[in-house]
Amino acid sequence: MFFNYIKIAWRNILRKKMFAFINVIGLAVGISTCFVMLLMIDFENGFDRAHVAGDRIYRIYSSFSGAFTGTNRGTVTGAGPYIRDNFTQVEKVTQFFDMGGNKVTIGKPDAEPVIFRDGIKAVVTDSSFFDMFSAYQWIAGDPKTSLNGINQVVLTETAFRKYFGNEVSFADQLGTTITYRDSIATTLTGVVKDIPFRTDFKFTDFISVATAEKFMVRLNDWRGTNSGHQTFIQLKPGTTPSDMTPMLAGLQAKYKETHAENEFQIEYLLQPLSDLHFNPELGIFNSAGDVANKSTLKIFALVALLILSIAAINYINLETAQATRRAKEIGIRKVLGSSRANLVLQFLSESLLLPLVAAALALPLSQFALLFFDDFVSPDMSLNLTDPATIGYLAGLVLAVGLAAGVYPAFVLSKFLPVKALKSQIYTEKGKSISVILRKTLTIFQFTFSQILIACCLLMIWQINFLSDKELGFKKDEIVVVSTPWRESETKKERLLNELSSLPEISAISVHDDPPSSDGWSSDIFKSYNKEGNELIHDVHMKRGRVDYLSFYEIEMIAGRLYLPNDSLKEVVINEKFAGDMGFQTPQDAVNRQVSRGDKKYTIVGVVKNFHNRSLHSEIDPMVIVYKEDGGDIALKLDAGGLAEADAVVDKIKAVWEGVYPDHPIRYQFLDELVNNFYESERRTVKLASTATIIAIIISCLGLFGLVSFSTIQRTKEIGIRKVLGASVGSIVKLMSRDFLTLVVIASLVAAPVAYWLGMKWLEDFAYSIEPGVLLFLLTGVVALLIAFATVAQQAFKAATENPVNALRNE
Structure with a gap:
């Protein structure tokens, strides 16, 4: 009996090839999207899950507050012996x-x-x-x-x-x-x-x-x-983590004994082993790569599930729309003794067969997706069809999609009364109304989701363009930063500088510890006094370089002068932000004032205009720039000719490097690329979001195309009569398009506030961002309308230009 159901289901699929094609393509894309996301989630969740007693293993990390605020995944080295001697609830350290x-x-x-x-x-x-x-x-x-x-x-x-x-x-x-x-x-x-x-x-x-x-x-x-x-x-x-609170307090008190003079406090906290792979604030280990973001995985999983849902919606819409075409089949089956249960099984068999065919197509699509997103997924992740979990995920998706997409059509079609079915009078007014409302609601849902993706994707692209184009306050183009080996002699570094300066393609050289903006930084606690004589505590970022640091990077000095090339003078240059934090009304007021760092006092000799020392996720920090002769980085400014042939210049730099440091591989980076890399995660997200948007639009349009095609077939005779009575092609296209485009407009109104809320939540991660305006949502709505109109109008125009005689002869 089961194989008979499959045979009949296959024949029904072949009889309506166009609608089967629409469903299979939509389901294949939806299943592959969801399948890849399941593999990604399973992969990321699989890290360090099999350690013995892993649920009882915790990392102790440090959390600072006060003058210095932040977290550090490490501890002082004295923590281990103290824990062994004093933590009675700890089994191993x-x-x-x-x-x-x-x-x-x-x-x-x-x-x-x-x-x-x-x-x-x-x-x-x-x-x-x-x-x-x-x-x-x-x-x-x-x-x-x-x-x-x-x-x-x-x-x-x-x-x-x-x-x-x-x-x-x-x-x-x-x-x-x-x-x-x-x-x-x-x-x-x-x-x-x-x-x-x-x-x-x-x-x-x-x-x-x-x-x-x-x-x-x-x-x-x-x-x-x-x-x-x-x-x-x-x-x-x-033992629970909360049981450890008194013991951790003892560890904090021990730390405080050594740091009684500090203007900050420390708190020791526990991080479960299972959280190591997912905590972006703490990271994993030094040089261990990026963590997996649970929130991002959840969002992508939701997007994949919604994409799969709109593919299933296409199936439901097309099957319920075609109910009248199967009415006589249902009536005859019931007259011949078929029960409703048998009919439900028949339709469910058909709904499961389509996802099976789609799954076969989804496998190569999934493999392509893993290759396409190679910069997003781990290189250790692969599509392994011998893995029981992978097979289980695929089988589960096929079963879930088949049942979810087929249950409603199966139960709706199987309940038709045989007499009305044989007369093609299958709907009461109420039943027809419910079916139409369902189809319209599902279509609105499809285009709402698509427009939310379009709006969010446009917002992300505009924000990244804004970040890339924003003036940072220093020169970042045409500069190569080379990191010199640690613990090598200064003699070798000076030899390297001399040989690099002889290259005609290099117009200027600067030696420092860090460029103006980098992914790492140094900070310390500085003290100052306001006009009332009150002590102020500042967490200040530090830059160290030779006297050419500011001129090399074209950082504007707005008050005072540059420090002199002498470490013993203890002169510093600060930025506007630091001057403002100290309470000075103008940058000039800060010149010749003193700040202290530990027991050392420094004189402020100049103030520079604010520049962004970190990514635009963060606000500008208070900063001091101090003199240092032997920095670890060498910055090289290429002239116009050198920039045009950057690869050839880099080859020359490498040749000079190998002559000085033959045992050390060169580490270099163009400064503009370093700055752009701050937003690499966002670019990968945009790539994924753009792909999801295109997929959602394609699947939605496929469904809309199917509904319009079926509507055109149903209204063939009506269109013929209208043409005979003088209706123009334009009026018929308008008539056929109006109802569908109205649904897209409603979807736009629903999508706008949701997309605005999601966009604002995403922008919260940036200290500097664009403001989503009306233009974003107007553009989103117009794009959706144009896409929908192109889908609908193509079929409507085809129907409107058919010979009306053929339409009137159609039975």
């Missing part, structure tokens, strides 16, 4: 200290040493790390002693194979010397397997904690908080 990028040298007998620089994530820790994160399985070495002594290192299996190759046994290499940063020689004492599930713990080299001071890590220290100093605890069974 571990600390590790991220060493960042490292140069690794592998010494081999009778061969030149092999040097590695890329893909190295070294941390200093002890055996407690592997005790808490037991997913690292030991291959070689003793877990209890491999990190107990000084100058010991344990590698992951991947790092071991990278350093020694695939043909070497693990045990044979124990005792090998591995040198870090040219001078820190360690002995290989163990090898562990990589974590077998998705994880953010992608560390490769584990160096014994007794070696910490060689990496300039002070153990049991309470002075500085570093984002690379991580502290994790595992609570005892039955």
Whole structure:
């Protein structure tokens, strides 16, 4: 019986090819969109979910308030020993200290040493790390002693194979010397397997904690908080985070003993292990990449679900609109003894068959989507049809779409009375009215959603254009910033400067720590006194550079002068924002005033016009610019000829670099690209939103095209009579288009306030933004009307230009 239903369903699909095509295309796009989103959500939610007792593991992080406000994912190094001695509800404690990028040298007998620089994530820790994160399985070495002594290192299996190759046994290499940063020689004492599930713990080299001071890590220290100093605890069974509040208060009090003079307070808080991958404020680990944003995933999931919904709406609309064409089939089936249940099964079989066909088309579309959005999804994410979860998601989507799209048509069509069905009198006035209202409501929903996407997408594009075009207060074009190696001699840097200055394509050079705007910054607490003599506390951003810093970046000086090239003079230049925060009415009033930083006093000798030192997500910060001779960055200004051949100039810069620093890969970036990268996340969002908008419009138009086509078929004779009676083509197109375009206008009125609210919520993340005006929503409505009119008018014009004789002969 079931196969009979499938056979009949397939014949019905073939009999109405155009409507089947519309449904299959719409469902395929909707299913692939939803499928890819499900894969993305599953992928992001899969990080670090399989750790033993993972639900009881927490990271301790620092939250500052007062003169300095912010959070830091790290702690002081003294936190770990204090917790071991005083936290009675803690089962395990571990600390590790991220060493960042490292140069690794592998010494081999009778061969030149092999040097590695890329893909190295070294941390200093002890055996407690592997005790808490037991997913690292030991291959070689003793877990209890491999990190107990000084100058010991344990590698992951991947790092071991990278350093020694695939043909070497693990045990044979124990005792090998591995040198870090040219001078820190360690002995290989163990090898562990990589974590077998998705994880953010992608560390490769584990160096014994007794070696910490060689990496300039002070153990049991309470002075500085570093984002690379991580502290994790595992609570005892039955202990809740709230139970830890008194103990964390004790940790805070211990910190305060060392920082009694500070003008800020610290609070230690717990972050669940499951939150590491999703917290944008704290991030994951140093150099661990971007976090996944839960809110963004939820929004994209909602958009994907709505796209799938409008594809299902097309099916419902077209099936209920075609009810009269199947009336006699239903009547005959009922007269011959078919029950309503059998008819429902028949229609549900048909509604499930279409999504199955659509799913086959959705798979290549999904693969294309993953490639198209390669800058948005993780490179580790793929479409794996052997994965049971992937198959389950696809089967679930097919079943859900088939039932959701087919239930209403099945139950509506199956309830027709046989006598009325055979006479094609299937609707009472009430029934017909309900069906029409449903179709109109669903069509309004489709175009409301489409217009919300259009408006939001336009808003995002305008905002990003605004961010890209806004004057930042400094020169950012035609400038290349090169970062010099850490701990290299100043002699090499001066040699590099001399050779770069000889290149004719470079018109100016500046040495500093950071360009005017960057993704990293330095800040400190400064004190000043207002006119009444009251002490003011300021959290101030700092820039350090030589005396050419302001002129190189064309930053405008509005009062006073530049600092002199002498560190001992303690002269600073500040920005307008800092002068205003100190209470000065004019920039000139701040000149020759003093500010203090710790126990050092500085004289303000100049004030510069405000410039944006961070992305436009943030307001301009109070800032000081101080003299520094030996900055870590070299900025190169290209002349007009050099700019025209930027790639050739970069090749020359690389050649000079390799002559000075042959063992260090060059790190450089064009400053305008660095600034534009502030908004890379928003650009990816626009790319996704634009694609979703186009998909929603296409699916909505497909549905509208189907409804217009069916309406035209129903009104064929009416159109013929009107033409015979003298109606023009224009009047017939107007008649056929009016009802559908009215629905689009209603959708515009519904979409405008929703899109405005969503747009304003998105713009809250920016300190500087555009104001969504009436033009945005007028443009959105006009675009939607034009798209809908083009869809409707094409069919209406075709019907209006048909020979009326053929229409009047049609039975």
